[in-house]
Amino acid sequence: MSENKLNNELEWKTEVKRLAAKSVSTIWIIAPVVLPFFAFFEFNSSTERFFLFLYIFLGVSALMLLFLLMKKHNMLPEIISNYGVSIILAACFSYMAALTDFDNVHNYLMGVSAITLVRGMLYFGKMKNLIIVTIINHTLIVLLILLIRKESFIDIPVIGSTLFYGIIFMIFSFAGMNKRYHLTKENFINERELKKSLDIIEEKQKEILDSIHYAKRIQTALLTSHTYINRNLNKLMNK
Numbered sequence: 001m002s003e004n005k006l007n008n009e010l011e012w013k014t015e016v017k018r019l020a021a022k023s024v025s026t027i028w029i030i031a032p033v034v035l036p037f038f039a040f041f042e043f044n045s046s047t048e049r050f051f052l053f054l055y056i057f058l059g060v061s062a063l064m065l066l067f068l069l070m071k072k073h074n075m076l077p078e079i080i081s082n083y084g085v086s087i088i089l090a091a092c093f094s095y096m097a098a099l100t101d102f103d104n105v106h107n108y109l110m111g112v113s114a115i116t117l118v119r120g121m122l123y124f125g126k127m128k129n130l131i132i133v134t135i136i137n138h139t140l141i142v143l144l145i146l147l148i149r150k151e152s153f154i155d156i157p158v159i160g161s162t163l164f165y166g167i168i169f170m171i172f173s174f175a176g177m178n179k180r181y182h183l184t185k186e187n188f189i190n191e192r193e194l195k196k197s198l199d200i201i202e203e204k205q206k207e208i209l210d211s212i213h214y215a216k217r218i219q220t221a222l223l224t225s226h227t228y229i230n231r232n233l234n235k236l237m238n239k
Contacts, residue, residue, distance in 0.1 A: 004196075008189050015188055019124040024082055027122050028068040031085050032061035035092070041107045042100065053096060060092050082125075083133055089115050090137035097141055098148035105145065106162040112141050113166035120173025127178040134170060 039054035067084060070076040076084075090112050097108035116134045123130070146153060153159070 008192055011192060012185055012188055016125070019184070020082060023122055023124040024085070025068075025071070027085050027119065028064060028071065030118075030122075031089060032064040032068075035061050035064075035089070038093075038096075038108075038111060041104050045101045045104065049100070053100075056096070057092070060088060064088060083129075086115055086119055086133050086137060090140055094141035094144040098144045102149070102151055103157050105149070105156045106158050109141060109156075109159075109162050110166065112137050113162075113169045116166075117169040117173045120177040123177070124181070124184070125177070126181060127174050130174060130177050134173075138166075 036054060036057040039050055039057050042050040042053050064085060067076055067080070071081050093108040093111045093115075097105050100108065115137060116130070119133070120130055142153070145156075156162070
């Protein structure tokens with residue numbers, strides 16, 4: 001790898017960290033605001049459970065806001081900063097899926113899939129990282145459902161369409177995130193190459209102008225001025 005390409009890759013790694021930190025901050029802000037509204041899944045089934053879930057969601061939202069505050073003061077480890085919000089949401093939805101009425105389980109399954117979709121739309125990073133987080137999230141909710149609920153997983157209402165749309169969400173999320181990553185990288189490197197080319201042109205132009213000015217100074221020093229020639233010529237003609 002040439003020195004120029006190596007420098008571009010190093011600069012790109014720094015830019016990836018900056019963009020990832022910027023994008024994940026948006027997720028940390030949106031998630032705690034939206035999360036309590038998921039309690040309305042329970043509104044029609046049980047008022048008591050609705051308020052229970054609402055209090056739990058509000059508690060999780062408060063936790064995420066605390067983490068956001070810690071993040072702003074650089075008190076949050078990078079791995080938690082980048083992936084904590086997705087894991088917290090998935091754990092919350094998984095727990096709710098284990099507690100809710102059987103008819104509502106699919107809503108929380110879809111919620112975990114929605115995390116993947118939203119993260120793919122908002123978060124900037126490599127597709128493999130999103131795949132790892134997605135596997136962890138879906139494994140967590142499936143395990144909790146299998147361990148806590150007495151009903152069979154395959155008997156969950158509309159489980160087929162829920163899994164189908166979940167897969168569609170994941171495909172769009174993976175493809176969109178991967179495309180955005182590579183397009184951003186291409187634009188970043190092209191901008192760096194253009195800037196370097198412009199810097200070279202500017203430097204060459206400066207060298208040319210400096211050479212012209214230097215040559216002019218030499219010429220001025222060596223050649224007699226028109227005023228001096230005319231003055232002495234007039235003196236000779238008047239004699």
